[in-house]
Amino acid sequence: MTEQTSHKGKGPLIYRQSIWTRVTHWVWAICLFFLLLSGLQIFNAHPALYIGQQSGFEFDNAVLEIGAVNTDAGARGQTTIFGRTFDTTGVLGMSGSAERPQFTAFPGAVTIPSYRDLATGRVVHFFFGWVFVLTMFVWFLASFINGHIRRDIVPLGADLKAVPADIAAHARLRFHHGRRYGPLQKLSYFTVFFILFPLIVLTGLTMSPGINAIAPFLLDIFGGRQTARTIHFIVMLALVGFFIIHIIMVLAAGPFNELRSMITGWYRASPGTPASQGDKP
Template structure:
């Protein structure tokens, strides 16, 4: 148990820590029907015709070896590291999920339209209910780093491990393709499907089928399971992860539509997590049931032997992975800044070279606008903002200063006279929800043109009337490069009407190649500065300072 001060305890360890899973009954019925149909067919076949015959491939007879056999060192080591990285991804992914514990098949994320939720709460309709209000607690025994609203640190661990997962996968696939080991996994005949069904009938009727020695090959059902895990589930988990990138989706909306939309991709991403978890459980169960000691010798030592050395070394390896979970949890809470910086050092160069180069193109239409977008953040408590709100922001003036030749103060009317920019784009929140909205305002390119920043100014800091989660003025920064991308603006209109207060009135920032927390609401003033390092704690924003979010969240 981590000991929190009062402010952090309120956020991370709330009184309401209930956990519930609710699933749309249509999906429950469909799943149960599929499972029942498969098991019923298996039992009907057994009762009516007996257990189907399963012939062992003669190539898998250790006395007649003609195909691949054994486990080379590259297989054994990638197996271990894949287990490490995959379980770290699952644990951090669950913490990310609980920051918006609802999954949808629609990109609007309309309240109570989810197909599954991991919270006992329905969205209340009698008051403003923000996305942060909706975040739920997850025990650190399951999630990394666990507790509630720890999405910044969870993302850091997720992205650190995803590179290890991808690299391990590349090494494994290259090894398969450059040796004959691919024959273990890749089906070469359609007959494998009938053989896999015969094997399933045995399992479904609680009978172990004839098992080949795993040192030499797998039965048909195992081969299909391994093939699906390596060549379908792993790539699909990566591709659906990319479909949650605002930079990619607002540049190429068609990419997310390959998976049914951004939220469908998020749902599929979760189902891959479930699939990997189920695979691990079934995989380990079968290893135990079909000769635990011998199987551990295969994958740990690369030997077809009956000694207990492989078993003990394998259990030691599992213990190392569990210790890695514990260490990652402790480091997340003891040294969060170091984890944030480690993730930045790994991820930011990749993003700068790839996703950050993409400029948004806006192809959404008015009929795609979401009926409602989740509000987020606390309304400003400052009396000057309330006074401006009460008179319709008539006397509001945006202050523009810092390293500029022409400091400015602009009213909303003056901004309209300068020129109106419009866009319809998808908003992506770090918590996981999305929504499509039309925005109207003054482009950041026009502000840059009018203020004429000095060459030393590379960053723009946007300051809010609102506060951060732990108090203090909310702010965030954007590079001038991103501020000049299409659609970047200070919006005073949303969906054809004046911006409402819960969405950031009088002005909110829009930069469509990044996640929503970078888009400051209730903007009071902006300053041109040399770098994000000279503002706040030097991390690039209030959430980056206090909650360890990313400086450049293109995904």
């Protein structure tokens, strides 16, 4: 497939995203949505995070606790992070109306199911977790074969040197729509694909007693099941942060062009971008 002729005053319309990149992108988006909301349902069953091999009343190793407490003013939501306590009524620990308060760490509006149902939450979480892992395998294999990882994901020395200038350009909302990803894009995607994705999968597996029997070394690598659960939660927050920034950047850089790229593969480059044939990602 060759590139289409550019319109007057516009850059060329280039074929930037392969079918493998586009399909796995949208499958991941669906998976991460269900994984996040079902994961919060699972977290609500025991709304606390620990560092170490064990947890319980006799241990003082909690780094995060979300719940509700009785006060002179009535029940209040409360979140404790590294020993510091915050009133989070209406958001965490206690939400809903005064007539029908909801005493869960995260409100039902952001969990699957929206009511207390750990069993269903686990089924949904595990199903989309394995779909997520399979999609990762497909993406890595296809991207290695077609060179997407080499061209667009792994940052080289020149990319690292260009990071300050790219940060300055983004701060001024000046985006260059080129044939390849910019330095910040490469660093971001490299972090997601080679650090965050593997971490969230491996820590998830570490929490499974069945996997512990097969691969007990994971418990040693992550410092125990409770520490793995904490890392799993932190990586989830990092991915949510990446998603928010990703959406902001899509809106700032031109949502129509960005969406067209991830749906059809065709992308409008900046004026002056050289048009060439046969350079399909």
